[in-house]
Amino acid sequence: MEKITSLENAQVKKWNKLHQKKERDATGLFLVEGKHLIEEALKYHAVELVLYENECPFQNVPTQEVSKPILDKLSSNPSGAEYIGICHLPESIIEKKERLLLLDGIQDPGNLGTLIRTAISFSFDGIYCSKDTCDYLNEKVIRSTQGSIFQIPIIYMDLIDCMNKLKEEGVQVVATTLEHSKTMKEILPQEKMAFVLGNEGRGVSKEILKCADELLRIEMEGFESLNVAVAGGIILYHYRKA
Amino acid sequence: MEKITSLENAQVKKWNKLHQKKERDATGLFLVEGKHLIEEALKYHAVELVLYENECPFQNVPTQEVSKPILDKLSSNPSGAEYIGICHLPESIIEKKERLLLLDGIQDPGNLGTLIRTAISFSFDGIYCSKDTCDYLNEKVIRSTQGSIFQIPIIYMDLIDCMNKLKEEGVQVVATTLEHSKTMKEILPQEKMAFVLGNEGRGVSKEILKCADELLRIEMEGFESLNVAVAGGIILYHYRKA
Numbered sequence: 001m002e003k004i005t006s007l008e009n010a011q012v013k014k015w016n017k018l019h020q021k022k023e024r025d026a027t028g029l030f031l032v033e034g035k036h037l038i039e040e041a042l043k044y045h046a047v048e049l050v051l052y053e054n055e056c057p058f059q060n061v062p063t064q065e066v067s068k069p070i071l072d073k074l075s076s077n078p079s080g081a082e083y084i085g086i087c088h089l090p091e092s093i094i095e096k097k098e099r100l101l102l103l104d105g106i107q108d109p110g111n112l113g114t115l116i117r118t119a120i121s122f123s124f125d126g127i128y129c130s131k132d133t134c135d136y137l138n139e140k141v142i143r144s145t146q147g148s149i150f151q152i153p154i155i156y157m158d159l160i161d162c163m164n165k166l167k168e169e170g171v172q173v174v175a176t177t178l179e180h181s182k183t184m185k186e187i188l189p190q191e192k193m194a195f196v197l198g199n200e201g202r203g204v205s206k207e208i209l210k211c212a213d214e215l216l217r218i219e220m221e222g223f224e225s226l227n228v229a230v231a232g233g234i235i236l237y238h239y240r241k242a
Numbered sequence: 243m244e245k246i247t248s249l250e251n252a253q254v255k256k257w258n259k260l261h262q263k264k265e266r267d268a269t270g271l272f273l274v275e276g277k278h279l280i281e282e283a284l285k286y287h288a289v290e291l292v293l294y295e296n297e298c299p300f301q302n303v304p305t306q307e308v309s310k311p312i313l314d315k316l317s318s319n320p321s322g323a324e325y326i327g328i329c330h331l332p333e334s335i336i337e338k339k340e341r342l343l344l345l346d347g348i349q350d351p352g353n354l355g356t357l358i359r360t361a362i363s364f365s366f367d368g369i370y371c372s373k374d375t376c377d378y379l380n381e382k383v384i385r386s387t388q389g390s391i392f393q394i395p396i397i398y399m400d401l402i403d404c405m406n407k408l409k410e411e412g413v414q415v416v417a418t419t420l421e422h423s424k425t426m427k428e429i430l431p432q433e434k435m436a437f438v439l440g441n442e443g444r445g446v447s448k449e450i451l452k453c454a455d456e457l458l459r460i461e462m463e464g465f466e467s468l469n470v471a472v473a474g475g476i477i478l479y480h481y482r483k484a
Contacts, residue, residue: 114472117467120464121468151464220363220364222362227356230472230475
């Protein structure tokens with residue numbers, strides 16, 4: 001294919017729209033930037049096309065030469081990107097359900113990225129996110145997880161529906177809250193467990209707390225509240241399958 | 243005092259320089275923005291002067307009326323601030339040394355802020371930072387900790403000197419690293435312990451690992467590395483004084 005050099009090119013305009021969640025949802029596509037992230041995506045057969053200027057180090061994948069201004073325009077990084085991958089959404093099926101993480105309205109991309117990394121570190125089987133949780137295909141999340149989003153299935157759905165299904169399948173659903181809750185000593189590890197962490201400001205929503213099998217808190221002496229990614233780290237470590 | 247309205251006012255220029263670490267170090271002063279943070283600072287008698295426009299809700303503290311453009315200029319927040327406090331450095335003395343956190347070159351203000359909050363949550367006695375750790379009087383750190391920097395003593399010094407002194411005082415110094423290290427099960431809680439966490443990229447530096455009494459790692463099954471604030475959360479929770 002011929003090198004694309006015009007910022008007005010229809011394809012370029014389409015790719016650029018992938019910075020918007022709406023367009024990602026509609027097309028099932030998203031962008032990853034830089035060599036390392038494209039390599040990660042390639043391992044999971046998630047790359048449809050690699051955009052490059054001059055030379056392309058990737059093989060066995062469709063490529064398209066473009067001009068530097070196009071790469072700069074498509075990059076979310078102020079200093080631009082050498083390569084940009086157009087990827088399709090990894091298919092997310094959660095088969096094993098021994099350890100699950102449920103996220104209720106996490107807003108900060110950094111917190112979401114950190115929680116994804118932590119869930120992988122402790123071999124969790126999958127992550128369910130409420131629909132108002134920050135999009136995990138947001139560039140900031142992808143960058144902060146360094147491509148590990150491909151290593152764990154992540155599904156967005158109504159969390160009450162999700163919890164009801166999990167309970168039917170024998171998964172104990174544990175939601176975190178400071179009030180009327182048990183400590184980690186009091187809630188013993190079970191074969192199948194799911195942990196719900198809540199929004200940075202309001203915590204886990206009331207309906208979800210009502211629907212949970214158990215309410216859990218982290219014992220603290222100080223009066224400071226924990227960052228949600230730190231709370232997640234402590235809980236996921238404590239209840240990991242050894 | 244008369245209302246200050248000129249952005250060219252010498253005092254305003256001086257205050258504005260407090261956004262720079264150099265100036266904060268030279269003067270011992272720093273800025274806090276907004277009502278909540280000023281209230282926190284007032285509790286610890288750390289406020290020298292409050293800048294306001296129109297009405298000032300604070301009593302028993304010197305105040306100075308300024309114009310809106312001056313508050314906007316001094317604010318690090320794009321939407322400006324209603325009040326700005328000129329504060330002096332809280333005096334940091336770490337007396338009790340049962341549980342200490344040592345930070346070796348943490349760069350990200352968000353990670354530093356989160357670690358400070360976590361240390362307070364688990365009632366740690368103080369934090370020592372290497373001189374190349376991000377300044378805790380950086381506006382982003384102050385904002386992310388919501389003023390809790392006043393609740394725990396924080397000292398910047400050479401960490402090797404610090405560790406040698408702590409060891410003389412009978413504090414067990416435990417540094418985190420994945421290599422040649424023991425798990426949390428293997429290192430039992432002691433009366434006096436200090437935990438060293440390292441830079442986001444390189445981890446704890448070699449000289450510090452050599453100087454430590456014990457090397458500690460968090461058991462993981464996955465291959466993903468943990469964010470330093472998450473690792474800190476897990477360790478500080480595990481070894482907190484109950």
